[in-house]
Amino acid sequence: MKRNGANGVMHTKKKIEVIIEQPASHLVTELLDRHGATGYTVLSAATGRGSSGWWERSPVTVARQQVVIIAVIAPERAPAIIDDLGTLLQDFHGVVFVSEVEVIRSERF
């Protein structure tokens, strides 16, 4: 199998980052599952601020806790996922942003 990185054979994918309140995070991961995303990674944030005000990690409740969900996906899946995320974010606190990334091993996304 040929090494690609150095040879410039990299593939453009979409990186979707969703920052959303933890109680709704499973809605996002289920949405990604349904749309055939091959993977995602969830990070738990420490503190933050948005239109719904300031929050920080709390030992008593996850109600305000935000998580960052990162999913790198094939570009053709992006529009439908973003569309559904938009719907979700009408109800829940959070933001979504999308960028382009290069990957090796295109077949994994």
Next chain:
Amino acid sequence: MKRNGANGVMHTKKKIEVIIEQPASHLVTELLDRHGATGYTVLSAATGRGSSGWWERSPVTVARQQVVIIAVIAPERAPAIIDDLGTLLQDFHGVVFVSEVEVIRSERF
């Protein structure tokens, strides 16, 4: 309200990522507040290395702890924010990098 994602109506914003030592993190968030950023999210890193050497989370002191601050902002706010961050980072340990992201719901940034 019209769904946009799928229809290609997405808006380009700037994503600013600041990695900075925790004792100075409030200087960054206050700076973002002053410049009218609509939100930010702070993650606490586990370990890292830079020009000031290697560090890891410590139970005794936050002196070396680094945090990652993510803020997606309207592009017109970016230059002034970056300028001020540059000034701040003359004193404190950390790095800042900027990239473009696409968002839905442009009015929120």
Next chain:
Amino acid sequence: MKRNGANGVMHTKKKIEVIIEQPASHLVTELLDRHGATGYTVLSAATGRGSSGWWERSPVTVARQQVVIIAVIAPERAPAIIDDLGTLLQDFHGVVFVSEVEVIRSERF
């Protein structure tokens, strides 16, 4: 020293993000060291899913734990690093993606 941000003097670098299982994370950071990366930051993820299934943080073992390693590097270093990361990821669970970022203080990368 001249302020740059506002004046548009920013420099394009490569941002490499590696999501990899924690037991192998030191292989990545050592690889970055060898290739002359000037710094990196490691975040510990909370949960995720990939081709090897779903995982979450566990108090008993770090075997499935994933970490996110972020390194902003000079573009000329990128191909060799990506090449070696590709080799590493033949064995270990994880993904790597690369994007462009703008920085101030070019000399630090």
Next chain:
Amino acid sequence: MADISQLALNNLLAPMTLFFALGFAAGLARSDLTIPEQIGKALSLYLMLAIGFKGGASMGAGGETAVLVGSLVAGLILSAAIPVIGFFLLRRTSRLDGMTAAAVAAHYGSVSVVTFVTAVGFLDIVGIAYQQFMVAVVAVMETPAIVVGLALAHRFADSAPRDSGARTANLGRGHLLREIFLNGSVVVLVGAFVIGWITGKPGLARIEPFIGAPFAGVLCLFLLDMGLIASRQFAATRGQLTLPVIGFALYMPLIGAALGLAAALVVGLDLGSATMLAVLAASASYIAVPAAMRIALPRANAAVYLTLSLAITFPFNILVGIPLYFAAAQALGFP
């Protein structure tokens, strides 16, 4: 029978209350003191495990079944009725939207286990016993309020939920039900109760040095943390709340306590248990209910219900409410 100012003083000068006050003051002064988050969670799990286990292990072998059943029914009714009262009071007196008012109301029907645990500490100090099955009443009161709160929201909310909301709610339903019926606090409390009941005194003897003797000290540390959390929640939303809304967080516990004492009279509870029922009715949830509301009523304003239950009602009950409800129960002549 101690008089009320004596009781108030006893309560204010107890280590647990003073540690709560220390945390509250440190938070207001913006000290960087923090109890690590996972430690706070563990302390709260410990308290529930301990209270549950000791309750189960000390349950009488039978006997007072009527009072037990009566208390459970009373708990159910209080939990369901208080949100209705709270909702209409809020709608009358404040400008909160319907969603948020319903969510707030649900919090007050449900209970704060930490307030309950602090009341255990208070009764211990004044030397009054209570029926161990009150632990089961805690569990029973946790959820009806949530169901009633949702019903109020659906019946009286200003805006019809959008289809997105409906889709979401649909997706999240299984999750919500688990959130409501299997939330961690209730599982530990009830589970430890059952285990305590099965293993009885010998089981208690084995783990007493862990759950018994250190209990009061752990409670102090946890209340220090609660003080910090409450005052930070308060500081973060200061100014966003109108006076009628803040007032609600102060008079609603009194209404709840009064209803609780009335129910205790009907059921025929003793002094300690009546105080406990009043405390439960007066307390507002800030663990299970907020998380459930984020899923079920995402458009309700979380800052409002968290501030009211956690930053106003909780301190009120700890500092003033518990001795007050006890004094009222004394005055009402509970045996």
Next chain:
Amino acid sequence: MADISQLALNNLLAPMTLFFALGFAAGLARSDLTIPEQIGKALSLYLMLAIGFKGGASMGAGGETAVLVGSLVAGLILSAAIPVIGFFLLRRTSRLDGMTAAAVAAHYGSVSVVTFVTAVGFLDIVGIAYQQFMVAVVAVMETPAIVVGLALAHRFADSAPRDSGARTANLGRGHLLREIFLNGSVVVLVGAFVIGWITGKPGLARIEPFIGAPFAGVLCLFLLDMGLIASRQFAATRGQLTLPVIGFALYMPLIGAALGLAAALVVGLDLGSATMLAVLAASASYIAVPAAMRIALPRANAAVYLTLSLAITFPFNILVGIPLYFAAAQALGFP
């Protein structure tokens, strides 16, 4: 001599077993109950520190050196032999690839300290003593299995490791050796043992209120956590495992226990220590070995070995195995 059904019942109705069952049930029911991760780690450190220190402080001043040495040698041999047996059984009965089979086999040669600690709790309940040097046997059994597992993988793996693998293995070797010989659990266990041994009874007296009296309660809380973790691991991989593989996780502990008892006969151990050796041989690692395997055999399927050791064998040993091995030791007439 208690009969086996009585022992089984005693075990099932002990608080620690019930808390494990509570956690397991809560996990299966998908309750949101979680013990914070760092708390779980701390509880496990505590248990190892306590077991190690008490073991060291109670070591007899000399005497039974032959039995001690014999036990250590027996531990070494068991740890090295069990992976070989396990590997060939897996290859015969299942379709697991060679890498994964070798990795799984290594887990069963190594030990689960928590299973050991739970057996300590069990022996305490039935009132049987054991030799404190068994703690040293735990440490000795941790690593030979890893070495044998790697040898099996290199000898019998279906595919030659690719050069990338070789390069990687090379890079990671120092790390791997530390993972194997200096993993945290062993360091605390052995370190505390040595400190206990140096400071003796006076040292023990100083810290007994921390490591002694609360021990049983802490074990309950930790087993609650282990129940949650085991059932979640099980749920996450349910359906990926074939019956022969699942079967392995149930009969391999029995084979291990049988070998352990045989070795105990040879060495001449007493009833309690023989039970302990059986438990060690029957238990499978899920702390040190998985992490080592991720580095040494990264292509082995982690979901398989974690599910077998953590989600099947561990619960089996806690609920059924420990009293069974004890009953078998009784039946074999250990003194």
Next chain:
Amino acid sequence: MADISQLALNNLLAPMTLFFALGFAAGLARSDLTIPEQIGKALSLYLMLAIGFKGGASMGAGGETAVLVGSLVAGLILSAAIPVIGFFLLRRTSRLDGMTAAAVAAHYGSVSVVTFVTAVGFLDIVGIAYQQFMVAVVAVMETPAIVVGLALAHRFADSAPRDSGARTANLGRGHLLREIFLNGSVVVLVGAFVIGWITGKPGLARIEPFIGAPFAGVLCLFLLDMGLIASRQFAATRGQLTLPVIGFALYMPLIGAALGLAAALVVGLDLGSATMLAVLAASASYIAVPAAMRIALPRANAAVYLTLSLAITFPFNILVGIPLYFAAAQALGFP
């Protein structure tokens, strides 16, 4: 009166010292042992709460006011004077830049509460009492050193702070003041002291099983963690420090201890309290001061001051300093 080699041995063979050594060795050997970070924070909070509360609860009802005031004043002066001495010694003997030298000096004027707590453990072992108000002296010594350190930096720093620095410092001032006067350790220590003082013996009786009996064991676990942290800090910066700088971290505690004993003579302290004052003067902060310095003197090299205070001076005091200062106090004939 025990002789010094006996004292040294007693100290080295105490469980707490051995656990520290175990952690230090494990860190140097690069074992993967770690005490979870939040657990470490919680242990340290626990120790401060316990020391503070017990101190407050045991305060004599009045009496020795002159000695109390004298000790507080001595603490203030020591905390302010030591940085000046340290700064000029560093500038004379090393090539550290002015900023970093000032920051290091501030650390040595301030105190390490864990060293204090370990000294409490040591005095307990040798059976010598100390005045409970020494806890208040800890609090008093925390901050003057910071102020003096900043003054030294501004007066003697090689480079004028750039305007960016000025702007930053301006922005951060409120934060800095809180960092200095309301840092978490001091708040818990002083707060618990005051609560202990208010609630007295009855309060202590209630929470003694939490803060009293387990104290020595918790200290062992925490010192295990401190050993790990200290040796990792040492490993991370090994080679960056010159010999004169390393030497400073070994002789400066001796100077501090000597000054502390001199002040104790003037004030008229007893043997235990004099040892404590020496320990405080000899110890260097690694909790509050580093965080304050990152804000106030961001260009000072954090690796230097953390390594000196945490990785050299702290172990030195634990292993050698405490028994040495005690022996010196004995030799000086303190009553």
